[in-house]
Amino acid sequence: MTKKREKFEDLLKRLQEISDQLESEDIGLDDSIQLYEEGIKLSELCHKKLKEAELKITELKSELGKELEN
Amino acid sequence: MNLRQNILTVSQISGKIKQTLEQNFEQVSVIGEISNFKAHFSGHWYFTLKDESSQISCTMWKGVNSSVFFTPDDGMKIIVTGKISVYTPRGNYQIDVRSMQPAGEGELQAAFEKLKKKLSSEGLFDLQYKKAIGRFPEKIGIVTAGDGAAFKDMISVASRRYPLVQLVLRSSKVQGLGAAAEIARAIEELNRTDVDVIIIGRGGGSLEDLWAFNEEVVARAIFDSVIPIISGVGHEVDFTIADFVADLRAPTPTAAMELATPDVEDIINFVEEFAEDAFVNLMDKISSASKELDNLIKSYGFRIPENMILTKTQMLDNLFYRIENHMHSKQQQIKNKVVLFTKILESFDVNKTLKRGFTLTKQNNAVLKRSSDFIKGENVTIRFYDGEVQINND
Numbered sequence: 001m002t003k004k005r006e007k008f009e010d011l012l013k014r015l016q017e018i019s020d021q022l023e024s025e026d027i028g029l030d031d032s033i034q035l036y037e038e039g040i041k042l043s044e045l046c047h048k049k050l051k052e053a054e055l056k057i058t059e060l061k062s063e064l065g066k067e068l069e070n
Numbered sequence: 071m072n073l074r075q076n077i078l079t080v081s082q083i084s085g086k087i088k089q090t091l092e093q094n095f096e097q098v099s100v101i102g103e104i105s106n107f108k109a110h111f112s113g114h115w116y117f118t119l120k121d122e123s124s125q126i127s128c129t130m131w132k133g134v135n136s137s138v139f140f141t142p143d144d145g146m147k148i149i150v151t152g153k154i155s156v157y158t159p160r161g162n163y164q165i166d167v168r169s170m171q172p173a174g175e176g177e178l179q180a181a182f183e184k185l186k187k188k189l190s191s192e193g194l195f196d197l198q199y200k201k202a203i204g205r206f207p208e209k210i211g212i213v214t215a216g217d218g219a220a221f222k223d224m225i226s227v228a229s230r231r232y233p234l235v236q237l238v239l240r241s242s243k244v245q246g247l248g249a250a251a252e253i254a255r256a257i258e259e260l261n262r263t264d265v266d267v268i269i270i271g272r273g274g275g276s277l278e279d280l281w282a283f284n285e286e287v288v289a290r291a292i293f294d295s296v297i298p299i300i301s302g303v304g305h306e307v308d309f310t311i312a313d314f315v316a317d318l319r320a321p322t323p324t325a326a327m328e329l330a331t332p333d334v335e336d337i338i339n340f341v342e343e344f345a346e347d348a349f350v351n352l353m354d355k356i357s358s359a360s361k362e363l364d365n366l367i368k369s370y371g372f373r374i375p376e377n378m379i380l381t382k383t384q385m386l387d388n389l390f391y392r393i394e395n396h397m398h399s400k401q402q403q404i405k406n407k408v409v410l411f412t413k414i415l416e417s418f419d420v421n422k423t424l425k426r427g428f429t430l431t432k433q434n435n436a437v438l439k440r441s442s443d444f445i446k447g448e449n450v451t452i453r454f455y456d457g458e459v460q461i462n463n464d
Contacts, residue, residue: 007206007208008206008208008234009204009205009206009208012206012337012340015340015341015344016340018344018348019344019347019348022347022348022351022352022355023347023351029355029356029359032351032352032355033352035348036348036349036351036352039344039345039348040345040348043341043342043344043345046337046341047338047341049234050233050234050334050337050338050341053233053234053334054229054233055225055228055229055233055235055236055237056235056236056237057225057236057237057239058236058237058238058239059216059238059239059240059241060211060238060239060240060259060260060263062240062241062252062255062256062259
């Protein structure tokens with residue numbers, strides 16, 4: 001995949017932001033609807049990511065051998 | 071008697087002493103307190119073992135000393151096992167140590183306390199150096215035995231709680247021979263990667279098993295790490311030096327993974343709550359906006375155009391009424407005129423004239439208005455008031 005992976009943390013942060021903004025009084029209806037749409041998309045993305053997530057395990061080999069070669 | 075027969079050179083006597091001692095003390099175990107401990111650059115250890123009244127030099131060679139699970143320190147009471155060797159160039163004898171162990175658990179405990187005090191006074195445990203652990207790690211570095219139960223437990227916790235994460239294992243010995251140095255090295259190496267947090271840990275065991283985590287080299291590596299470190303060593307009751315230096319101490323490796331990861335259930339709840347709350351919020355907004363709209367429309371300002379329309383309509387209605395009235399009177403006038411003209415017309419009625427004795431003369435159904443209209447020979451019809459007479463001009 002060439003597309004840069006969004007950080008899950010950032011997605012959640014944005015969702016929290018939107019949630020807070022929607023709760024605040026001083027936001028217009030147009031903005032609210034826009035935020036709502038963005039939020040719903042985000043929450044679906046989060047859901048998808050969580051559902052499809054599979055634990056990745058990699059192993060970092062010791063650098064000991066590398067240094068001995070030097 | 072030749073005294074000279076008994077005269078030996080220094081080398082000869084040294085050799086005899088060497089032989090005597092080394093043959094008679096091939097395997098001895100000695101208990102004593104360490105002093106003047108020196109780990110030489112070459113890897114060999116040199117120290118003195120002493121008690122209240124005596125002391126003896128000791129050496130422990132590189133390769134042999136790597137099997138010692140703890141780092142010896144002055145004041146520690148230990149039991150060494152080895153052989154006596156004589157170093158003739160200096161004329162001294164020493165114990166060539168093969169193995170070494172603490173004289174009791176108390177010795178390790180004492181070493182623990184001593185190192186703890188030392189590092190504490192240096193500030194290695196200070197809260198100001200503790201780094202915050204991020205809530206949503208992308209990668210978690212792990213220093214533990216790759217084939218150990220602790221690692222398996224950590225994997226299962228991570229996949230249950232937060233499968234979005236990537237675990238980066240830097241496998242390391244966690245007990246015995248060289249474990250401490252390897253753990254320290256693993257921490258350093260993980261610091262050259264982009265992991266968000268490092269967990270160091272192992273499962274439960276004896277004080278001796280966990281000892282690597284009480285070694286200074288591990289403590290220093292933890293302190294020097296720029297990446298936050300969570301320690302999870304042994305069980306709840308086990309406290310190691312590593313725990314004190316780490317940014318966060320977990321009672322077990324499993325708990326360490328729990329501290330490092332958010333719970334996916336919580337996130338799902340949050341996300342689902344968002345969808346609900348946001349919808350309710352939006353609906354509230356819409357209904358309050360529509361209320362606001364209603365109020366606005368009902369406000370005085372908005373009523374002005376409406377009122378204007380009403381006024382104009384009224385004016386228009388008035389005009390129509392007037393026009394209608396006007397029309398009506400016009401019609402009446404016309405009607406009157408029609409009656410008048412009818413009367414006038416009536417006064418010209420032919421019949422009335424005929425009644426008075428006049429007649430109408432017609433030829434071929436056309437009224438003859440003047441004598442020149444008369445056609446000779448043509449039949450003539452004369453109309454009287456009470457009928458017509460036909461005159462044939464044949």
